Amino acid sequence: MNIAQIEKKNALRFIEISKPTPMEDEVLIEVMASGICGTDVHIYQGDYKGSYPIIPGHEFSGIIQEVGDKVRNFKIGDRVTIEPNLSCGTCYDCLSNRQHFCQNVQSVGVTKPGGMAQYVCVPERAVFPIGDLSFEEAAFMEPLSCVLHGVEQVNPGLSDSLLIIGAGPIGLLLLQSFLVKGCSRVDVIDKDESRLKMATAMGASSISTQLDVNKKESYHIVCDATGVTFIMEETLNYVRPSGRILWFAVPHVDAEIKVHPFKMFEKEISIFSSYTSCRNSWQALEMIQNKRINVSKLISHRIPLKDFEKGLKILQNHSEPAMKILVLPQED
Incomplete structure (x- = not known):
């Protein structure tokens, strides 16, 4: 599969790697739409937490292509989006219902491989069904939850x-x-x-x-x-x-x-x-599904994965008018 990977500060490359295999509690998602966030720009500029090298992208949706042996709530073919922040559930902050301050947090697209790729593995607990909602709209669940x-x-x-x-x-x-x-x-x-x-x-x-x-x-x-x-x-x-x-x-x-x-x-x-979100994903998804919040009008660009760096620099340099830039990894 093709991926965009930030190697270090201001250094990005496009490479081909093997498609990942989901662990027993994970699903493999074929990424259909992945939004570029200001956080991605900060990671690219080297002024945000995370680790290099990293496949960025934490606002995405797609189709489940494989499921691990212990996955119970999803099946191949399900249309889904994800909550990127993975809390441990056992630290003081998690037990105090402040999961967004988890002392052992991992985050898809920040510390774990993200959605600027054709496929990505995500734990089942981070996955949300989107029904017949468009992939482009579903990619807004994470920013709206914040x-x-x-x-x-x-x-x-x-x-x-x-x-x-x-x-x-x-x-x-x-x-x-x-x-x-x-x-x-x-x-x-x-x-x-x-x-x-x-x-x-x-x-x-x-x-x-x-x-x-x-x-x-x-x-x-x-x-x-x-x-x-x-x-x-x-x-x-x-x-x-x-x-x-x-x-x-x-x-x-x-x-x-x-x-x-x-x-x-x-x-x-x-x-x-306000730091990220705390159990707001269902709220966000339902508000998009019920048309209480219009997200489709916020999309200004739809680009293939190979133009991801171009999209980053548009947002970084304000070189042209832009709102939400969506990457469509399955398109050439």
């Missing part, structure tokens, strides 16, 4: 007003999720007019290319979906007293920001971060 975890962190109330900074795929998933939760107003900021047009179509109350056109201290929740440090600092200026801030995007590993503690004190501001 978004839903972030939304749970700030716990929006009915009629809350929100400001989302950043209208990439994650920002637009956040927009839709907050609307589903009953927020009455969600304003969106981004420099890209085409992204803002999509935000309007998905229900944004107002759009703007400039942050300072919005009224300061007026939002119940302000959400950063950029990971840009000066924007993260600015979120404190737009949240109302007793409001909440969600820093969702992944900043650079060495990034630092200035926070004024007195401003937090006098406004009673709460700041939340």
